[in-house]
Amino acid sequence: MPFPTLDRAAKKIVSAVQQYALLSGRSLANLFRKPFYGADIIVQADRIGIGSLPIVILTGFFTGGVLALNSASTLANFGAAAITGELVSLSMIKELGPVLTSLMVSGRNASGMASELGSMMVTEQIDAMRALGTDPLKKLVMPRIVSTIFMMFFLTIISDAVGTLGGAFVSVVLLGQDGSQYFHTAYQSLVFADILQGLVKPIFFGFIIATIGCFYGMTTRGGTQGVGRSTTQAVVVSSVLIIVVDFIISKFMISVFGR
Amino acid sequence: MASAAPVAEPQQWQPPAGPAILFEDVSIGFEGKPVLDRISFKLEQGDTRILLGPAGVGKSVLLKLANGLLKPDSGRITVFGEEVSAMREQELFRLRHHIGMVFQEGALFDSLTVRDNVGYQLMEEHVPDEEIDERVKEALRVVELEHTMEKVPSELSGGMRRRVAIARAVVSNPALVLYDSPTGGLDPITSTTIIELVVKQRDVFRRSSLMITHRLQDAFVMAMNRYNEKENRMELLPEGTVDDRTSFLMLNEGKLVFDGSTHDLVHSDDPFISRYIR
Ligand SMILES: Nc1ncnc2c1ncn2[C@@H]1O[C@H](COP(=O)(O)OP(=O)(O)O)[C@@H](O)[C@H]1O
Ligand SMILES: [Mg+2]
Numbered sequence: 001m002p003f004p005t006l007d008r009a010a011k012k013i014v015s016a017v018q019q020y021a022l023l024s025g026r027s028l029a030n031l032f033r034k035p036f037y038g039a040d041i042i043v044q045a046d047r048i049g050i051g052s053l054p055i056v057i058l059t060g061f062f063t064g065g066v067l068a069l070n071s072a073s074t075l076a077n078f079g080a081a082a083i084t085g086e087l088v089s090l091s092m093i094k095e096l097g098p099v100l101t102s103l104m105v106s107g108r109n110a111s112g113m114a115s116e117l118g119s120m121m122v123t124e125q126i127d128a129m130r131a132l133g134t135d136p137l138k139k140l141v142m143p144r145i146v147s148t149i150f151m152m153f154f155l156t157i158i159s160d161a162v163g164t165l166g167g168a169f170v171s172v173v174l175l176g177q178d179g180s181q182y183f184h185t186a187y188q189s190l191v192f193a194d195i196l197q198g199l200v201k202p203i204f205f206g207f208i209i210a211t212i213g214c215f216y217g218m219t220t221r222g223g224t225q226g227v228g229r230s231t232t233q234a235v236v237v238s239s240v241l242i243i244v245v246d247f248i249i250s251k252f253m254i255s256v257f258g259r
Numbered sequence: 260m261a262s263a264a265p266v267a268e269p270q271q272w273q274p275p276a277g278p279a280i281l282f283e284d285v286s287i288g289f290e291g292k293p294v295l296d297r298i299s300f301k302l303e304q305g306d307t308r309i310l311l312g313p314a315g316v317g318k319s320v321l322l323k324l325a326n327g328l329l330k331p332d333s334g335r336i337t338v339f340g341e342e343v344s345a346m347r348e349q350e351l352f353r354l355r356h357h358i359g360m361v362f363q364e365g366a367l368f369d370s371l372t373v374r375d376n377v378g379y380q381l382m383e384e385h386v387p388d389e390e391i392d393e394r395v396k397e398a399l400r401v402v403e404l405e406h407t408m409e410k411v412p413s414e415l416s417g418g419m420r421r422r423v424a425i426a427r428a429v430v431s432n433p434a435l436v437l438y439d440s441p442t443g444g445l446d447p448i449t450s451t452t453i454i455e456l457v458v459k460q461r462d463v464f465r466r467s468s469l470m471i472t473h474r475l476q477d478a479f480v481m482a483m484n485r486y487n488e489k490e491n492r493m494e495l496l497p498e499g500t501v502d503d504r505t506s507f508l509m510l511n512e513g514k515l516v517f518d519g520s521t522h523d524l525v526h527s528d529d530p531f532i533s534r535y536i537r
Contacts, residue, residue: 035383124366127328131360132380132427133352 040143049151060159064166085186088167102205110213114234117217152206193257279467285334296513312510359428418449462486
């Protein structure tokens with residue numbers, strides 16, 4: 001009996017991917033169609049951006065710190081502890097800033113979107129909205145996508161900066177390194193390709209967080225239990241996708257820019 | 260009392276002649292499981308049809324098909340002459356302006372106040388605030404809930420929520436109202452006040468309507484009463500008469516097993532129907 005089951009599972013996945021693409025595409029197309037829900041975008045941006053700020057700052061700071069701690073001891077073996085700043089800033093800006101920030105925002109907001117839209121779905125509020133002549137893709141989904149992408153971009157920059165500062169704190173205060181040397185190497189080593197990579201990633205990750213969160217929300221079935229299921233799945237799927245897409249972007253960037 | 264005054268709408272939309280709803284051979288299923296099988300029926304303008312049937316038979320699905328919230332797998336559905344089963348969502352938004360819908364549990368937006376729930380459609384159309392206030396107040400007066408404007412749905416009882424949902428459905432003065440079990444889960448006394456409002460929509464505002472109910476009691480109250488506008492209450496029709504614009508539909512196992520008048524329903528010798536109504 002395994003084949004029919006496999007067959008059905010494959011069909012289900014294909015149709016889910018199709019539905020997901022349709023939802024994302026139609027929501028984005030709505031960006032250019034009236035009415036424009038500016039106020040809803042601001043409300044969402046506030047919830048996603050300002051609401052996530054504390055956890056992004058905390059994780060950024062401690063990640064930078066632990067990077068400095070680890071790399072300084074390894075680099076010391078090669079007599080290269082002087083370039084701790086370079087290592088911290090490169091890792092933060094290219095990888096850890098974007099990835100950790102988006103994993104945090106995913107845990108907080110992909111789940112939030114899935115549960116909020118999911119409960120609206122199971123209580124027929126989404127149907128009611130459509131019956132009253134409002135497109136939920138425009139009113140609910142589009143503002144979430146736009147504001148998540150926008151906010152992810154700035155949250156990542158903040159995380160990068162705070163992470164570099166965290167590294168500096170550890171290097172200078174705990175390891176007794178020279179502060180100006182730390183910042184000098186941190187700054188000198190960066191080239192355009194690194195910055196580009198670090199700023200392109202959050203745009204993709206923001207898109208993943210919002211579309212996956214909304215997709216699971218808008219396809220919720222089966223009452224309160226269904227809402228719980230959607231919430232969990234949204235976090236799991238968006239987190240895995242973020243890591244996979246991170247790999248793909250890195251690979252692509254390296255093949256284009258050579259680093 | 261002023262509560263009988265119709266909700267003011269700048270210009271009353273005149274639906275084209277012909278039936279309000281027409282189903283022709285409509286079928287739908289979910290995940291390979293058929294739910295409705297070749298359903299055909301008609302709702303004439305100004306009429307009320309009461310849809311009966313056991314739980315899970317597809318009554319809510321049928322109602323959602325009627326205003327395009329779901330698409331049939333096959334068959335044609337027309338509402339006021341427009342084929343909703345072939346329309347895109349963007350076109351449907353315009354038609355739905357003339358269709359009010361009351362959902363099973365009310366489906367009020369739980370983050371908005373009663374005023375914003377009832378005025379939602381008007382707010383989306385950027386109607387000026389004072390006019391929204393005015394019309395929301397009038398719609399709430401019809402359901403006798405003017406004092407709840409600033410409350411949120413969680414502060415209301417089940418019956419009040421259902422009444423707000425009715426106000427929200429009729430605030431834009433629709434020509435057709437779809438009611439999904441408006442009395443479901445309510446006690447008999449509250450149920451009667453809800454049915455009284457439905458009768459008022461039928462007799463005072465002359466809206467066409469399709470109403471789901473699983474309470475046969477409610478169905479017969481609707482058939483045997485009329486709304487007395489002067490005394491602002493529902494009253495029994497003379498002995499032996501029923502409202503001839505109210506008729507019945509019954510679903511069982513995906514099929515439409517009854518389509519006819521109150522008299523025919525009561526005197527049906529179909530074993531399923533007679534068991535259902537007794
Ligand atoms: N969106 C949907 N997706 C999958 N199945 C559905 C959906 N809507 C309704 N159903 C199924 O259709 C059947 C009829 O449901 P419904 O119309 O709600 O019954 P009722 O007559 O009690 O209102 C049920 O078996 C339900 O599970
Ligand atoms: Mg139902």
